[in-house]
Amino acid sequence: DMHGINNTHGHDFGDAYLAATAHALHQVTAPNDLVARLGGDEFLVITATGPDRLAAALDRALTAPVRIGGRQILLAASAGICPIGGGPAHVALGRADRAMLRAKRQRAITAIWNPAEDGEPPPAGTRPTRRVRDQHRHTTGR
Numbered sequence: 001d002m003h004g005i006n007n008t009h010g011h012d013f014g015d016a017y018l019a020a021t022a023h024a025l026h027q028v029t030a031p032n033d034l035v036a037r038l039g040g041d042e043f044l045v046i047t048a049t050g051p052d053r054l055a056a057a058l059d060r061a062l063t064a065p066v067r068i069g070g071r072q073i074l075l076a077a078s079a080g081i082c083p084i085g086g087g088p089a090h091v092a093l094g095r096a097d098r099a100m101l102r103a104k105r106q107r108a109i110t111a112i113w114n115p116a117e118d119g120e121p122p123p124a125g126t127r128p129t130r131r132v133r134d135q136h137r138h139t140t141g142r
Contacts, residue, residue: 062110080095080096090121
């Protein structure tokens with residue numbers, strides 16, 4: 001809820017919060033892993049770490065208290081994990097995104113992509129007229 005964080009604490013605090021989140025992700029990854037911010041409050045981790053081990057590490061890292069601007073705050077994040085053995089990157093990103101949405105719905109820190117629960121992302125270049133992540137906004141008018 002970066003919108004809420006920025007509105008409550010200001011954008012400088014929000015920027016520091018994102019930096020603390022990135023730092024927490026770096027703390028649980030190996031030196032050759034990739035941690036990247038995709039935009040907004042979305043991050044990507046590419047790692048050879050097994051999904052169960054990564055989920056456990058993220059669960060610890062993304063619930064640890066951090067100090068921002070002289071105050072202690074808990075990180076609150078949801079992560080989708082998609083193990084892949086190759087294939088198109090957009091498919092892995094779409095699967096991880098669907099798992100992340102399930103984690104948010106379940107108020108969990110992490111979810112590992114499960115085709116039975118999460119389904120497949122739409123093909124590349126397809127943009128649904130109404131995305132799953134926007135359904136809450138459409139039903140509440142926000």
